[in-house]
Amino acid sequence: EAGVAQSPRYKIIEKRQSVAFWCNPISGHATLYWYQQILGQGPKLLIQFQNNGVVDDSQLPKDRFSAERLKGVDSTLKIQPAKLEDSAVYLCASSLDPQGWYEQYFGPGTRLTVT
Amino acid sequence: LAKTTQPISMDSYEGQEVNITCSHNNIATNDYITWYQQFPSQGPRFIIQGYKTKVTNEVASLFIPADRKSSTLSLPRFSLSDTAVYYCLVGSNNAGNMLTFGGGTRLMVKP
Secondary structure (H helix, E strand, O other), X not given: OOOOEEEOOEEEEOOOOOEEEEEEOOOOOOEEEEEEEOOOOOOEEEEEEEOOEEEEOOOOOXXXXXXXXXXXXXXXXXXXXXXXXXXXXXXXXXEOOOOOOOOOEEOOOEEEEEO | OOOOEOOOEEEEOOOOOEEEEEEOOOOOOOOEEEEEEEOOOOOOEEEEEEOOEEEEOOOXXXXXXXXXXXXXXXXXXXXHHHOEEEEEEEEOOOOOOOOOOOOOXXXXXXX
C-alpha cells in the first residue's frame, strides 16, 4: 500500500515569511498527526485530527501555526510568520486507531530552514 | 503519561546482539510499551509493542519483566543497517493520552 506522502521535502525561507506543508495520509486512516522534530530531539506532537475534527492541538503555537483537514483526508500545516526557531523537520503521520497507540505510519517529513 | 528513561547512545559490533533498556517506573495498568525506529532523514517506524512478558517479531524482541517498570528491546544480530535512533514510548488508548517521544537512543556501529 502507498505510504504517507508529504511535500515539499525541503523548504528554505526567510524569517517572517509564510510557508505551508501538505500531507496525504494512508487511505482509510481516519487519524492524522503533525509533529515537529528539532535536530537531535524526538518528534513533538503539534496537532491531531480525527477525520476533519481536531482532537488535540495543545502544543500548537496558535499565534503563528495553523492546520486544517477540510475533507477528512489530506491536510495542510501553515506557519505565518516563521521564526528562526521553527527550523525543524515537520512530520506527518496517520493511523487506523483514534489514539495512535497501536501503530502510526510516518511520512518522510519536510525539512524547513528559516534564515 | 508515564515518563521513560533510556540511554542517549549505544554502540555495538556488527553481528552481536544489542539490548536497549528503557525505564518506566510510573507505568499505568492500561499502558502498553511501544518502540519506534528512526533512520536519518526518515520518519519513525513502528518496530514492536507489548504489554507483558515477551513479544517477538521479524525485526526484534521485546522483554518486559513482571513489574513492567522497565523493558528491553533486543536486536538479535546488529548490522550497519540497524544504525538508527530507537524510541521507547509508554501509554494507552485512554482519551487524552497522546503519543510522546523522548530523546531516544542513538545506536551506532562500534569502530
